[in-house]
Amino acid sequence: MNPIQERAHSISLMVANRPGVLVRISLVFSRRGYNIDSLVVSPTLDPNFSRMNIVARGNPTILEQIIKQLEKLVDVVQAKDHTNMNVVEKELALIKVKCSPEQRTEMLQLCDHFKAVTVDMTETSMIIQITGNTDKIDAMKSLSQKFEIIEYIRTGKVIMLRGEDKT
Amino acid sequence: MNETKTKKLNGAEVTLECLKREGVEIIFGYPGGSAIPLFDALYDSNMKVVLSRHEQGATHMADGYARQTGKVGVALVTSGPGATNTFTGIYTALMDSIPIVVLTAQTTTPNLGKDAFQECDTSGMTFAAVKHSYLVKKSNDLPRVLKEAFHVARTGRPGPVLIDLPKDVLAGVCTASFSDEMDLPGYKIPTYADTSAVEQTAELLKTSKKPLLLVGHGAMISNASRQVKELAEKLNAPVTSTLLGLGVFPADHELSLGMLGMHGTVYANKAVLDCDLIFSIGSRFDDRITGKLDEFCKNAKIIHLDIDPAEQGKVLQPDVFLCGDVKLVLEQLLPMVTRLDSSDWVKTVQTWKKRYPLTYPKQGGLRMQHVIHTLCELTKGKAILNVDVGQHQMWAAQFFRANYPRQLHNSGGAGTMGFGFPSSIGASFGNTTGWPVCCIAGDGGFQMTLSELATAAIHKLPIKIFVLDNKYLGMVRQWQDMFYDKRYSSVDLVGNPDFVKLAEAYGIPGLRLKRSADAERIIQKALDYNDGPILIHCECEKEDNVFPMIPAGAPITSMITETPKTKLEKPTGST
Numbered sequence: 044m045n046p047i048q049e050r051a052h053s054i055s056l057m058v059a060n061r062p063g064v065l066v067r068i069s070l071v072f073s074r075r076g077y078n079i080d081s082l083v084v085s086p087t088l089d090p091n092f093s094r095m096n097i098v099a100r101g102n103p104t105i106l107e108q109i110i111k112q113l114e115k116l117v118d119v120v121q122a123k124d125h126t127n128m129n130v131v132e133k134e135l136a137l138i139k140v141k142c143s144p145e146q147r148t149e150m151l152q153l154c155d156h157f158k159a160v161t162v163d164m165t166e167t168s169m170i171i172q173i174t175g176n177t178d179k180i181d182a183m184k185s186l187s188q189k190f191e192i193i194e195y196i197r198t199g200k201v202i203m204l205r206g207e208d209k210t
Numbered sequence: 211m212n213e214t215k216t217k218k219l220n221g222a223e224v225t226l227e228c229l230k231r232e233g234v235e236i237i238f239g240y241p242g243g244s245a246i247p248l249f250d251a252l253y254d255s256n257m258k259v260v261l262s263r264h265e266q267g268a269t270h271m272a273d274g275y276a277r278q279t280g281k282v283g284v285a286l287v288t289s290g291p292g293a294t295n296t297f298t299g300i301y302t303a304l305m306d307s308i309p310i311v312v313l314t315a316q317t318t319t320p321n322l323g324k325d326a327f328q329e330c331d332t333s334g335m336t337f338a339a340v341k342h343s344y345l346v347k348k349s350n351d352l353p354r355v356l357k358e359a360f361h362v363a364r365t366g367r368p369g370p371v372l373i374d375l376p377k378d379v380l381a382g383v384c385t386a387s388f389s390d391e392m393d394l395p396g397y398k399i400p401t402y403a404d405t406s407a408v409e410q411t412a413e414l415l416k417t418s419k420k421p422l423l424l425v426g427h428g429a430m431i432s433n434a435s436r437q438v439k440e441l442a443e444k445l446n447a448p449v450t451s452t453l454l455g456l457g458v459f460p461a462d463h464e465l466s467l468g469m470l471g472m473h474g475t476v477y478a479n480k481a482v483l484d485c486d487l488i489f490s491i492g493s494r495f496d497d498r499i500t501g502k503l504d505e506f507c508k509n510a511k512i513i514h515l516d517i518d519p520a521e522q523g524k525v526l527q528p529d530v531f532l533c534g535d536v537k538l539v540l541e542q543l544l545p546m547v548t549r550l551d552s553s554d555w556v557k558t559v560q561t562w563k564k565r566y567p568l569t570y571p572k573q574g575g576l577r578m579q580h581v582i583h584t585l586c587e588l589t590k591g592k593a594i595l596n597v598d599v600g601q602h603q604m605w606a607a608q609f610f611r612a613n614y615p616r617q618l619h620n621s622g623g624a625g626t627m628g629f630g631f632p633s634s635i636g637a638s639f640g641n642t643t644g645w646p647v648c649c650i651a652g653d654g655g656f657q658m659t660l661s662e663l664a665t666a667a668i669h670k671l672p673i674k675i676f677v678l679d680n681k682y683l684g685m686v687r688q689w690q691d692m693f694y695d696k697r698y699s700s701v702d703l704v705g706n707p708d709f710v711k712l713a714e715a716y717g718i719p720g721l722r723l724k725r726s727a728d729a730e731r732i733i734q735k736a737l738d739y740n741d742g743p744i745l746i747h748c749e750c751e752k753e754d755n756v757f758p759m760i761p762a763g764a765p766i767t768s769m770i771t772e773t774p775k776t777k778l779e780k781p782t783g784s785t
């Protein structure tokens with residue numbers, strides 16, 4: 044597949060806060076054999092609604108159809124593809140690395156460079172917390188590989204439109 | 211009963227009252243443990259309940275009733291296997307945008323997730339087959355949920371809505387008010403189209419010399435026959451129709467080209483190839499009608515009108531997409547259009563109609579085409595046909611000239627064998643036309659739901675049940691004949707019962723039709739019978755094939771009009 048065709052799309056949804064809504068949404072993807080790369084569900088100011096941010100990659104015309112099918116779901120108030128739009132995109136990752144006291148300085152320099160912080164430290168390990176856009180986190184992860192990564196987890200991307208308007 | 215209740219009602223009684231308030235007059239159902247509270251409430255209610263013999267039957271009946279009346283059909287079943295038996299019916303309704311509400315009973319709420327007896331994750335299993343669904347956890351939610359369910363089922367692009375009702379929710383006291391408001395913040399119903407899109411449509415139409423209107427089920431659902439006819443006549447544009455759109459525009463109209471697509475008429479398909487503009491009115495460019503997509507209307511402008519915004523660009527990119535209700539949008543458009551410079555085109559199309567008429571061989575044994583044709587002649591086209599799936603279905607579409615909407619009922623999107631007969635029972639209950647309801651079924655499909663003979667008999671429904679028996683799964687046999695070297699694999703229906711005796715076992719009279727020469731007399735006899743259902747066992751030519759035919763996935767230019775002498779390539783399209 045052409046990498047440009049397969050680029051990641053950031054989709055944001057406003058949904059009624061009802062059981063089943065997540066299944067209905069994921070079925071729209073799975074029916075077409077599409078994978079969801081990341082998914083964040085969070086409450087909104089109004090307890091009746093939830094915000095979902097989904098990252099998925101695939102053929103742009105099929106993703107366009109997916110957005111329309113999402114929008115069609117009775118419990119979905121709004122579905123939008125924010126790719127290429129003026130949005131703030133952030134995610135958070137925790138990276139647990141093997142790190143001996145001798146290695147600490149180098150690791151901390153790396154953290155410093157990425158504005159990451161350490162949130163746990165033992166004689167042999169360290170957990171680093173980093174926030175930012177996807178590329179930044181990817182870069183941090185790849186450089187941390189110099190140390191042995193024990194485990195690693197990301198929250199998935201959250202998106203907010205810049206400026207006064209609502210996402 | 212007024213808004214403030216004095217007597218305390220339980221969930222089942224409230225459900226029933228909500229159904230009445232939605233205008234429901236009839237329920238098709240089948241009871242069981244979890245559903246007993248509802249059936250108990252029905253015991254001393256004046257609601258008509260039709261006991262089917264299988265839950266699939268109940269669901270197709272609700273569907274047939276909805277297709278016939280335009281109202282919401284209702285099915286009511288028990289939990290577990292009762293619920294799973296409805297899935298084919300729910301999916302059939304979804305594929306054809308039919309408004310039904312399916313009430314499935316469920317184990318008690320504390321039992322959910324514990325593999326209780328006849329517990330089934332009904333809503334989980336049906337998410338992909340419904341327009342919307344509910345698992346009701348509190349009796350007090352019932353009035354709102356029922357109101358929403360009917361609203362969602364019948365509005366916009368209609369479809370099936372499932373309500374899963376735990377037994378304790380049905381048995382528990384409900385104190386909520388019937389006037390509880392709907393809460394559907396994400397649900398939008400398109401009405402009129404954007405003015406700019408309508409103007410663009412009018413502009414595009416003006417430039418067309420070879421226009422073609424393509425009428426689909428959306429036009430039927432919207433009750434837009436009059437507007438479609440007015441548009442066709444005003445523009446002077448020929449009209450072709452999908453299987454589910456047949457009848458919206460009268461077959462006998464001089465601008466009518468009948469059905470297009472895989473088994474459509476030669477002239478409709480030639481018009482698709484040659485037109486310079488196609489205007490789809492409530493059709494979704496199904497693969498049965500487009501054939502090979504890249505070549506479908508390659509050089510024509512495409513205008514697409516649909517109430518479902520997700521249809522835009524789903525199959526092909528139109529030049530203009532009009533999102534809205536067919537009737538309302540055509541009313542927007544009609545004042546903006548005038549007669550087109552299309553008389554040469556209409557003349558050409560009419561020459562094709564004369565040159566390539568639909569025909570069938572007159573020699574040999576009884577032909578299904580002949581049965582349908584005779585039925586059409588004898589009823590003067592004033593009959594309602596609930597058709598099953600297979601060769602007989604395509605011949606019904608070709609040879610029954612539908613001049614009225616809601617007279618041909620087909621499982622189009624799903625192609626569900628077993629649909630025809632139970633749906634004819636639903637249609638018969640909803641029929642106010644005074645015309646006979648005829649079930650047209652093949653020997654294969656009829657055997658999938660024939661247990662409903664009891665239902666038809668008990669209610670003395672005046673249905674003419676035509677079993678068109680070729681002793682084969684004919685449509686599959688045709689493909690094996692044409693594309694698989696006649697390697698007939700699992701299509702021989704040896705072991706068929708004597709359908710006349712079978713009907714008699716249910717107390718239904720049966721007629722036997724074997725020779726073309728007897729067709730008129732015997733069909734007339736069936737039409738004259740007026741004491742409930744009658745079955746006509748038509749023993750037909752065994753190895754007849756449906757033509758014209760465009761092999762699945764092939765371009766329209768590869769249309770075949772008679773049995774080819776040489777072996778054909780296996781089709782590339784699906785089924």
Ligand SMILES: Cc1ncc(C[n+]2csc(CCOP(=O)(O)OP(=O)(O)O)c2C)c(N)n1
Binds near residue numbers: 598626653654680
């Ligand atoms: C439930 C279901 N199973 C299988 C099929 C596939 N199928 C389509 S047409 C057909 C043959 C139908 O045979 P019959 O009812 O005898 O009608 P005929 O084609 O002979 O007129 C089959 C098996 C289907 N459409 N539906």
Ligand SMILES: [Mg+2]
Binds near residue numbers: 600678684
């Ligand atoms: Mg058959």
